[in-house]
Amino acid sequence: MTKNLFGGCTLLLLTACATTRPAAVQAPIRQVLTTQAAAWNRGDIPAFMQGYWRSDSLVFIGKRGPTYGWQQTLDNYRSSYPDATAMGQLAFSDLYITPNGPQAAHVVGRWHLTRPTAGDVGGHFLLVFRQVKGHWVIVADHTNSER
Template sequence: MKSVIAAIALIAAAPASASTDERAAILRVVADMQAAWNRGDFRGYMAGFKNPDVVFVSGGKFQDGWQGTLDHYVRDYGASPDTRGTLRFYDMKVDLLAPDAAMLIGRYHLARPKRAMEGVNTRLFRKFGGRWFITMNHVSAYEIVPRK
């Protein structure tokens, strides 16, 4: 309990500009990931995740770590711009939990000619060596069925 109270005191004592700067840094990580995906740079996209310790949860299952997730993206999305689609993250809310921990919850849309998808990401960020990385990524996704 004392450690929780100490963490709350640290957060409360931090200047507002520090929290604004930290939130901006986290949102930059996500913006860089979005840009990397949209240019077909899956390794650049994965740079936002803590390698190799990241935990991915999607489709009700734990995924196969950092490398397995990279392999999945290259195999299942990397054939062409049409299969990769255009990714957009939006409605993102960042909660700073501690000086080195934050949670982001937001939406995403993956526009593709076939199998467009939308969903929600919940991401735990941790700060290592002055940089923010995603250490846990949970995706709740659904396919957008085209209207006929």
């Protein structure tokens, strides 16, 4: 009985130590999104893409369905937003970051592009983040637009 109680207490202690502190996950993820918005707002799509996992396994799901791979996602952004005017100014809001463990999280939020000549556009997104080689990156992005 004592052995089972000791084992149970040890397991409980290990579980408590392994529990992710939300702030430890949320702050670096918010920083990725802030850095992405700043890059976008200066018209720098390659810098914006640094927030994504540079892998053929990256998935982006938009209105045309899924796109696989970092390079293809970059190419799609460049095609859809050929210049700074088309890109406009990006803002993220209503971010709800949920840790899924010490090295994974998902984010639900809103995005909005202010574009004086092309018209504003925005929508919602669900991002899956993972910590890869010590850096938080987006491994899956499901974004919709409301036009």
